[in-house]
Amino acid sequence: MQIVLATTNLHKAEELTALFQSNGLDVTFIRSSDVIGDLVIEETGHTFEENAYIKAQAVFERCGLPTLADDSGLEVEALGGEPGVHSARYAGASATDADNRARVIREFTTLNINSSPAAFRCVLCYIDPLRTLFGVGSSQGAIQTQERGSNGFGYDPLFIPTGETRTYAELTPSEKQSRSHRGRAVQDLARHLAPLLNNEGHAVEPDPLPAVDALIMASVAAVKDQEEHLRTAIRLFVRSTADARMMYEALLQSYLFAGFPVALEALIVLDDEVRKLIPDFAWPDAAVYDVDAFRSRGAVLCEQIYAGVFDKMMSRLGAVTPDLNDWMIVEGYGKTLSRDGLDVVYRELCNVAVLAVLGRKNQLTSHVRGARNVGATVADLLACADAVTEWAGKESGDLLRSTIERYA
Incomplete structure (x- = not known):
């Protein structure tokens, strides 16, 4: 099977072909420039996921063929996650790899540090007429200021993967491939693509x-x-x-x-x-609207979530807005959050994720505590923060992670 790759880079097409074939998929990548000519795509996303999708969608709309795009970069802890989505142009729009590395070294010099924890991240986005799929991979390690090695490209001469003493640029191509962020993203996407390419179906x-x-x-x-x-x-x-x-x-x-x-x-x-x-699927009828039952079970769940601060919170809310005081119990916790069909821990983790994305700090704090009160572990919450980072970006993920560290 041939897949159009959103790139003009022949080396990248060859590398991804080898990676996918090593994961058991008989695919060949052809450059989008060979199919639709050169195409300027504005990478306006704030996350790797958004940029990968923007590129894949732009190419797919023009060629109508199965399309893959990737976005990847380096996130350095000491630089607040930079260069991030700007990795390829960290030192400017026309910067070379050497220019970008030089800027990282200058930033470290300004901070008076020689190294920092860092990670390479890669997101792959596959689009065909029926579906959109993502694969995500990362490689943890550290960035240091001494350039070593002549293999690879980009920030490879500065990056030492965890468990290694050599930089990426000092590894052989096969050694790098076995632990690279792009290789791991391919593995992640391949497990979803394999049944589709082999006509094995959804289940x-x-x-x-x-x-x-x-x-x-x-x-x-x-x-x-x-x-x-x-x-x-x-x-x-x-x-x-x-x-x-x-x-x-x-x-x-x-x-x-x-x-x-x-x-x-x-x-x-x-x-x-x-x-x-599920072609013969039918949704169940709407639940019976019983306000008394909603109020009763809502009060039980709300007290469970807010635990020791429940009475104080309800008293304060009742003094400010008696209407919302009652609606929160009846509408929020009784009619909605205490419904059958979904475990309360799952409900609270979803609420936490939504509040992090919306940036609702006060409510987020309450629901992080609430998730713990109904049985979620700190590990559950941190996994939720990882998911939020992956799908909503670093800012939302960091907000959730810092809230967990302070209140969970």
């Missing part, structure tokens, strides 16, 4: 995406209006009516923090995808 993988990962990814995609990401989360998770119901509950509750339009549009996408995956 070949019984659970390719764990429930909590899929639900968080879908919740974030809904809030950020990333329809293709949302469709990908649904396709990679839903295998049964129970899966569909879990996804329904996660997206339904998004209206509490993100509003009815967000929830409605997400649920329309869910319905479209589920009916393709």
